[in-house]
Amino acid sequence: MLSGTLSGNIDTTTPNPNNGDGNAVTNLGPWRATQNSGWGGDTTYVYTGEIYFDGTDYFFIESIDDKSWLKIDGVVYINDSTWDNVANSGLISKPEGWYPFELRMSNGGGGAGYVNRNPGFQYHSGGGTSDAEGDNDYPLDPGDASLFRHDNENATLSLSIDNNSASDITGTGAKCNATIESDRTVFDVYLYWGQTDEGTNAAAWANTNFVGSVTNMTSANVSHTLSTLSAGTDYYYTFMATNVSTNIWATPSTTFKTLTAPTVNNGTGASITGSGSVTLTGNLTGGSQANIYIYWGTTDGGTTASAWENTNSLGLLPEGVFSTNITSGVYFGPNYYYRCFAQSAAGSDWADSTETFVTEENILRKYPTDGLLGLWSFDDGTPDDISGNDYHGTNYGSVVYTSDTPNGNGQAIDLNGGDNAVFVSTGGNEEVFYVDSISISLWFKEMPDGHYYPFVSKLDGWRLQRRATDNRFRWDIINGDEAGTTSHNFETEWHHIVVTYESGVEKRLYIDSKLEQSWSRTGTVPDSTRKLVFGAWDNG
Known part of the structure; x- marks a missing residue:
């Protein structure tokens, strides 16, 4: 001592x-x-x-x-x-x-x-x-x-004190916070605060509050709540711990700004970052800080939160620009709307208007419409035909919808691993897909898991399928010939395949936009009353 x-x-x-x-x-x-x-x-x-x-x-x-x-x-x-x-x-x-x-x-x-x-x-x-x-x-x-x-001995009094950010900030109050590491020592703690930063000069601070005593705690969070502050005003504070042996100041001082009612706008609007993805922006222009929400959907909910389909909560943010990235739930075609909302203890504010955007068209869905019979994207988790012809499919077995797709957007179907297929209904007119000339385009990852299993089939008419024992294709047009390809590894990456047949002239097979093989063929496609099926030969 x-x-x-x-x-x-x-x-x-x-x-x-x-x-x-x-x-x-x-x-x-x-x-x-x-x-x-x-x-x-x-x-x-x-x-x-x-x-x-x-x-x-x-x-x-x-x-x-x-x-x-x-x-x-x-x-x-x-x-x-x-x-x-x-x-x-x-x-x-x-x-x-x-x-x-x-x-x-x-x-x-x-x-x-x-x-x-x-x-x-x-x-x-x-x-x-x-x-x-x-x-x-x-x-x-x-x-x-x-x-x-005592603090001059080899066994020194171990003490550190650090100012933390203010919390529970309102227009008229805030909670000032600090952390003390005190090695089981006893200290009285004081808060110094005001509209100017006076550092470690106790006499110069405008205000002082006794916070309490810290007793025998190796670590303690201390705080003191201030009230009757002025709205929209910058304040500074620091803590000091003292006992009979020493005084320790938390340095540097920290600052906060009391709130005013927030003001917010929609920033620079929507930035389309790809098919099925968009960045929505906003700007908190006043209020110091606020909880930020971006409401969006296919209908304009105006200033009624419950009327919007989707909400992205960005949490408590300071004044300035902000954004949120949306990579699912948006599709090419519909008009989308969004509006920013800010809320704090001092009030709330909606952006003055609603923004509109349309996402970029999915490259997988850029297709010719002339002569189009059907288009099944599976993006919405169904086997519906989105060509406008309404030749919708029906799932059979355990069809799995997966977000593993060629470009990371939308969905795909997984037909491997069981007796799984999609049957396409034409309302009884099964000759819809009986044509003299045809082209089929699809994306795939993995070959069908059985020998001669088809990707797509119109039995008795045509089928695109796997060959018996290798990763090769058969493009069968009945009364024509089958066509094989050189071997490829199709098990780990997405690939694009197109097959065509021009009646009595030629059939072709393309892989990833490259012509793999072509054959001069005669013959006609026979009439078939079988259903169009994905992943199986026939529906029975």
Whole structure:
């Protein structure tokens, strides 16, 4: 502990000058209590630092000529001015940890020092209130700072304090926050704040609030809520922790701005980033910070949140531009709408108008319409025909819809792994797909999982299928010939295949836009009353 000498009998208010007690500045115990000679007249000896409690009850006694005064953790336990008295603190119960310790002993003149007990200041732990000399000991640290310590010893008081961002900000208030790492030390915590940053100059800050005491916590979050602030105003704050040994400031100071009602707009509008993807933008132009929402869908919900189909919540954002990326749930064709909304404790605001956008056409759906019989994209999770001819399909077995697609948008179907297929209905007119000349275009990943299994089939008329034992194709036109291809690895990547037949002239097979094979063929496609099927030969 640190020791010092003051004038007066007894001075309980002047801080320890750390000028020594006649023995040393730094002592392992209150050395003067072991002496009954050499005391100065009209003199106070003061000892400060921290004392360690082991979690049991502590009991202190004194017998000093003339006066003694003991304060632990801000509480005065002994204040004795009778020169030959034996006074005690009573039992002191505290959780295990370090606590501020301050002992003052004084002499007015004449005889001085210990009287009825030697030394004149003693203690014991573990309970009990006996003040007998044999039941108490002189409080002496063994030299490892396990009983007493102060911030100049090797076992320094470990303390750091950091300002954190303000929270719960409104137009008239905010919560100021900090974190203290205190190594089980006891500190009083103060908040300094105002409209100018005064750093570590306590006297210059406009406002000071006592936050509370931090006791024996290795880490603690502290906060203090301010009210009656001015809206739309910048404020600064910092925390300071103090005890009898030291003052520690949190640096640098931090700042916040109280809220005003937010204002928001739709920024630069929608930015189309690809087929089925779009970036929606906005700008919080006032209010300091607010929770941001972007409402969007195929109908304009105006300023009624519940009327919108979709909501993207962006969380609490500061003033400035913001955006959200949408990569699913948008398709080429419909008009889409969006509108930004901001909300805070100070109010809320909708963008003044609604923005409109249309996504880029999916490259997979850029197709010629002249002579188109059917188009099945599966993007919406159904086997419906989107060509406008309404030749819709019906799932058979366990058809799996997957987001694994050639360009990462929409959906595809997985027909492998069982007796799975899609049957196409033509309303009874099965000769719709009986034509003299035909072209078929599809994307695929993996070959059908059975020998001679088809991708698509109009049995008795034509079929595109896998050959028996290898990754080759058969493009069968009945009364024509079958066509094979050179081997490819089609198991891990998406590929595009097109087959064509011009009646009586030629049939061709393209893979990834490259002509793989062509054959001069004669013959006609026979009439077929079988259904069009994806993933199987026939529907029965």
